[in-house]
Amino acid sequence: MKKLLKANEKVIGVDIGGTKMMATVYNRDFEVLGTCRKKSKGKATKAGSTEARIIAILRDALKAAGDPEIHGIGVGSPGPLDPNTGVIIDTPNLGWKNFPLAEVLGKEFGVPVVVDNDVNVGTYGEWCFGDISDCKDVVGIFPGTGIGGGLIVNGKMVHGFSGAAGEVGHMTVMLDGPYCGCGKRGCLEAVASRIAIAKEIAALAAREDAPYILENCGTDLANIRSGVIAKAIKAGEKMVEGVVRQAAYYIGVASGNLINILSPEAVVIGGGLVEAMPELFMEEINRGIVDHAMPFLRKKVRILPAKLGDNAGVLGAAQMIAERLHPGK
Amino acid sequence: MKKLLKANEKVIGVDIGGTKMMATVYNRDFEVLGTCRKKSKGKATKAGSTEARIIAILRDALKAAGDPEIHGIGVGSPGPLDPNTGVIIDTPNLGWKNFPLAEVLGKEFGVPVVVDNDVNVGTYGEWCFGDISDCKDVVGIFPGTGIGGGLIVNGKMVHGFSGAAGEVGHMTVMLDGPYCGCGKRGCLEAVASRIAIAKEIAALAAREDAPYILENCGTDLANIRSGVIAKAIKAGEKMVEGVVRQAAYYIGVASGNLINILSPEAVVIGGGLVEAMPELFMEEINRGIVDHAMPFLRKKVRILPAKLGDNAGVLGAAQMIAERLHPGK
Numbered sequence: 308m309k310k311l312l313k314a315n316e317k318v319i320g321v322d323i324g325g326t327k328m329m330a331t332v333y334n335r336d337f338e339v340l341g342t343c344r345k346k347s348k349g350k351a352t353k354a355g356s357t358e359a360r361i362i363a364i365l366r367d368a369l370k371a372a373g374d375p376e377i378h379g380i381g382v383g384s385p386g387p388l389d390p391n392t393g394v395i396i397d398t399p400n401l402g403w404k405n406f407p408l409a410e411v412l413g414k415e416f417g418v419p420v421v422v423d424n425d426v427n428v429g430t431y432g433e434w435c436f437g438d439i440s441d442c443k444d445v446v447g448i449f450p451g452t453g454i455g456g457g458l459i460v461n462g463k464m465v466h467g468f469s470g471a472a473g474e475v476g477h478m479t480v481m482l483d484g485p486y487c488g489c490g491k492r493g494c495l496e497a498v499a500s501r502i503a504i505a506k507e508i509a510a511l512a513a514r515e516d517a518p519y520i521l522e523n524c525g526t527d528l529a530n531i532r533s534g535v536i537a538k539a540i541k542a543g544e545k546m547v548e549g550v551v552r553q554a555a556y557y558i559g560v561a562s563g564n565l566i567n568i569l570s571p572e573a574v575v576i577g578g579g580l581v582e583a584m585p586e587l588f589m590e591e592i593n594r595g596i597v598d599h600a601m602p603f604l605r606k607k608v609r610i611l612p613a614k615l616g617d618n619a620g621v622l623g624a625a626q627m628i629a630e631r632l633h634p635g636k
Numbered sequence: 637m638k639k640l641l642k643a644n645e646k647v648i649g650v651d652i653g654g655t656k657m658m659a660t661v662y663n664r665d666f667e668v669l670g671t672c673r674k675k676s677k678g679k680a681t682k683a684g685s686t687e688a689r690i691i692a693i694l695r696d697a698l699k700a701a702g703d704p705e706i707h708g709i710g711v712g713s714p715g716p717l718d719p720n721t722g723v724i725i726d727t728p729n730l731g732w733k734n735f736p737l738a739e740v741l742g743k744e745f746g747v748p749v750v751v752d753n754d755v756n757v758g759t760y761g762e763w764c765f766g767d768i769s770d771c772k773d774v775v776g777i778f779p780g781t782g783i784g785g786g787l788i789v790n791g792k793m794v795h796g797f798s799g800a801a802g803e804v805g806h807m808t809v810m811l812d813g814p815y816c817g818c819g820k821r822g823c824l825e826a827v828a829s830r831i832a833i834a835k836e837i838a839a840l841a842a843r844e845d846a847p848y849i850l851e852n853c854g855t856d857l858a859n860i861r862s863g864v865i866a867k868a869i870k871a872g873e874k875m876v877e878g879v880v881r882q883a884a885y886y887i888g889v890a891s892g893n894l895i896n897i898l899s900p901e902a903v904v905i906g907g908g909l910v911e912a913m914p915e916l917f918m919e920e921i922n923r924g925i926v927d928h929a930m931p932f933l934r935k936k937v938r939i940l941p942a943k944l945g946d947n948a949g950v951l952g953a954a955q956m957i958a959e960r961l962h963p964g965k
Contacts, residue, residue: 387932396932444797458897460796462790467789467899468773469933474896479889479928482810489903560808568787568897570796574883599808599816603716603725604798 309435309626310337313632317375318632319365319384320625321465322617323347324425325400325452330364331621332372337436341372344617347401348472357401358411365416380420382413383428392596393422421631425620427464427473430457432623433575437614440625442572446565447613448475449467449578450558453488460569476500478561488572499554499582507550508539519545521552533583540584548587551580555588559595566600566608577613585612638955639666640962646704647961648694649710649948649954653754654729655830656780659693660950661701666765672702673946675885678729681838682863686730687737687912691744708961709741709749712757716800722751750960754949756802758942759786761952762904766943771901775817775894777804777944780908783825789898805829807890828883830909834860836879837868846873855870862912869913877916881907885919890922895929895937906942914941 312318312335321330324347343364355564369377374515387396393409394400409420423431430447430598439445447457458465476496477489483607484493485503497503505528513526519539522528540548558601562574581588589612596605613619641647641664647937650659651764653676655834660671672693673918690799698706716725722738724730730810738749745935752760757777768774775787787794794801805825806818814832829855840846842855848868853859890902903925910917 329722338944357834399878416848442797444801456897460794461792463790465898466769468901468936469899472773472897472899474899474933477896477930480808480811483890491930518948529844558812564807564893564899567806568785568801568805568894570798570801572797600819600822601806603801604800604803606795607797 308440309537309630310335311434311629312378312632313324316378316632318379318381318625319377319630320621320623321361321365321380322425322620322624323361323382323384323401324342324620325385325414327339328361328364329576329617329621330368331618332368332375332377333346333625337622337625339602342621343367343371349366349608350503354624357403358406362412362415363411364557371489377416377418379418379628380414380416381428381626382408382420383425383620383624384408384420384422387469388422388424390421390423390466391469391470392455393420395422397403406572407625418462419628419631423464423625423627424455424457424471424473425623426455426628427457428623429577429619430459430575430623431622432619433577433613434459434623435626436622437575437611439573439609439611442573444569444592446560446571446574448574448576449563449613450501450576450580451578452501454500454558459570475561476567478564480557480560495557499557501533502528504536504550504554504580508536508547511546511550517547519542519544533579537583540587551584551587552591555591556595558588559592560599562592562610563596563599563605566596566604569602571608573609573611575611577619581612582616588612637769638959641707641960643963645707647710647954647957648697648706649950649952649957650694650709651692651754651949651953652690652711652713652730653758653949654714656946657690658692658946658950659697660947660954661697661704661706662850662954666951669704670699672699672700675697675918678853686732687740691741694741694745697876699796699909701810705890706744706745706747708957709745710748710757710957711737711741711749711751712754712949712953713737713751715753715931716798717751717753718799719750719752719795720799726750730753748954748957748960750957752953753759753784753802755784756786757904758902758948759788759952759954760789760793760955761811761948761950762906762942763788763952765951766803766904768902768904768938768940773892773898773900775898775900775903777887777891777903777905778942779828779830779905779909780907781830783829783887787838787898804890804894809889810926812946824886830862831908833865833879833883837865837876840875840879844877848873862908864885869916872922876962880913880953881920884920885924887917888921890948891921891927891939892925894936895925895933899933900937901939902938902940904940904942911939911945923926
């Protein structure tokens, strides 16, 4: 459980997601002084509007905290991005291309800013404030619309040469499998993300093999989301359950591979799908790990569902800026 | 290009392999003062004989160097092993089970001993003394009888929680693929190691689809080794070439996955197979990487054949003990 701020120092953690944006002001003990959360509006309609929305959310969080002086801002953003410079390289969803986010926020608020990948800050939050802060090697996997990962090795976040390490969603788990959003085939994301699951379930619905789904959301992938999938399974749709189990098993295969490669002490699995169906996901993920990780390496690994939910990102981002303000402590 | 020894200090690097054992005495500048190399005799015939052979090789290397005073010993050994204690956990080939190698050698020679996995010391040697010592993130892959890997992340060797990280040969590349020596199915090692290649080529020979192989080594896997495979390909056996290309491509798939996960600056590929057929292997590995690594992550990665051959292990092991003697330098 890190935290390195001095007596009166305060920081803001920001989490910029595809569906929501969130900012929280923390004091030295990481008590919440104020928070603000809004839905992202998807693609920016004119230049500058995404950053304008972020600045507004930061100001609202500060207002809720009683407008204290702050000492730094930590941000989790979709990538790819350069964590050294805080430049977002290319996020079509937010309308950014080579956008100097750290610089823009630094100028606006007059404090140091650190920017990292959204999944990295989520993993960092779970690591520092979940039950695994004693672990030096941790893998975080967050299945959602895509599948992101964050890696802690030797007690440090892994960024790699490009700054964008941790693309566990683009490990190939099925040679010549279905197309992935990245253009390759058979990536984990192509067989186990929400979209991959929704695609299979939509096909079931179209064939009238999933009447609950057909009745409640039709065959449009956009409507087949975690909540309704969980309800369909509860309603007894066995083929829907089979689709989700298969996807979760693939996440277990990938987790097994990551255990073989990195030998982590803990693997944390988070994100909306797992939150909606924790038992089913953890069961199949464990099965995939037992089948694909070497016994010697998986023996003592803790496989855990994430526990901080939406707060993992803002907490991790706030912790990162605290460490940037007081390095070497 | 590390090296941290003081003026008169000397160290020994030892590489214990399945087929050969080697020890080299180095001075401060890592000039070779003496070396000894012998074939491993396979399974030990009585208790203590493997370690007796190793001690004899160390003594012969020291003798060749003029019996200087030495200050430490670095050892690369087959694993799994515990790099913290220098205990070899289980290597049936060498007849060791929970064997305290570091302690035994330390008592025999009266100096500090560091023990690490053979592939880790090989990767470490290539990292420190190949052309990539400026890279902070490096992946080493050594296809041979099995397939081992070594990982450098943030400028440090990755051992992970168990001490045995880097089992890249046991990444699953083919779900429900052929059995692997580890008992799982579809591991990289099960489709791309020398044994996996030899198995396919033996089947070609048995069907008389590989007459050069059939004539020169029959259908016994033990005889179908790198050298003769290379010769068969030179002699024009297209199906033999196809088998090797397929295996090398799988190594490329695994390399692509590792690039997606760790975003290294360099990937080094070594071992007997690659030494015997460097162009063919590097061509297919690069093809696999292009197909399976994300463009943003692979763009600037250097994909290199190992350059130090048999000396990588002894050099890496010697460098490791030099760092243990002078930590924090």
